Amino acid sequence: AQKITQTQPGMFVQEKEAVTLDCTYDTSDPSYGLFWYKQPSSGEMIFLIYQGSYDQQNATEGRYSLNFQKARKSANLVISASQLGDSAMYFCAMKGLDSNYQLIWGAGTKLIIKP
Amino acid sequence: GAVVSQHPSWVICKSGTSVKIECRSLDFQATTMFWYRQFPKQSLMLMATSNEGSKATYEQGVEKDKFLINHASLTLSTLTVTSAHPEDSSFYICSAPSTSDYTDTQYFGPGTRLTVL
Numbered sequence: 001a002q003k004i005t006q007t008q009p010g011m012f013v014q015e016k017e018a019v020t021l022d023c024t025y026d027t028s029d030p031s032y033g034l035f036w037y038k039q040p041s042s043g044e045m046i047f048l049i050y051q052g053s054y055d056q057q058n059a060t061e062g063r064y065s066l067n068f069q070k071a072r073k074s075a076n077l078v079i080s081a082s083q084l085g086d087s088a089m090y091f092c093a094m095k096g097l098d099s100n101y102q103l104i105w106g107a108g109t110k111l112i113i114k115p
Numbered sequence: 116g117a118v119v120s121q122h123p124s125w126v127i128c129k130s131g132t133s134v135k136i137e138c139r140s141l142d143f144q145a146t147t148m149f150w151y152r153q154f155p156k157q158s159l160m161l162m163a164t165s166n167e168g169s170k171a172t173y174e175q176g177v178e179k180d181k182f183l184i185n186h187a188s189l190t191l192s193t194l195t196v197t198s199a200h201p202e203d204s205s206f207y208i209c210s211a212p213s214t215s216d217y218t219d220t221q222y223f224g225p226g227t228r229l230t231v232l
Contacts, residue, residue, distance in 0.1 A: 105159050
């Protein structure tokens with residue numbers, strides 16, 4: 001069965017520091033996609049970054065990068081130079097080969113950036 | 116990225132009334148949309164998959180007569196909570212996969228906060 005595990009319920013990080021949010025996954029599909037979303041207190045889900053299972057390089061989007069370690073089945077999100085506006089819930093999700101677009105979601109990590 | 120709107124943003128209603136929530140893809144067509152429910156401090160829970168031109172597919176445990184879904188066009192899906200009760204109070208959020216690239220990234224509406232008195 002497919003599963004996403006986020007082991008950090010919450011994190012406090014000092015402003016301007018880098019932060020790594022952990023995500024491990026379990027799937028038997030040879031092809032899959034991994035996503036990270038940000039959910040601020042307003043509730044909207046904001047797409048941050050995508051990593052395909054066959055992508056050779058780690059995905060990057062501005063201050064966001066994905067540390068993809070396929071053998072370890074991990075897809076950690078790295079936020080560089082954190083800002084107060086980064087305070088939010090962060091969810092890791094996975095799409096399988098024949099999932100009809102459905103996503104499997106992690107429990108989320110609440111990130112709080114301290115000034 | 117693709118834009119999905121959702122209306123209303125929040126609604127307060129009396130017990131026993133029905134509430135309709137709209138989800139629109141603004142700049143792309145969506146043959147499939149998803150409806151989620153989210154309780155405080157929890158992850159998203161998929162309620163149903165909305166399919167344009169056909170019946171929705173409901174997840175196990177979701178009452179299809181309670182949560183009516185209509186995917187009337189390629190840009191609009193609606194969720195109607197019928198005879199709402201306080202236990203239906205929650206945050207409801209929809210999403211649609213953008214088919215403009217190979218990633219099938221889902222884009223979300225801003226969500227609807229429902230409070231049933």
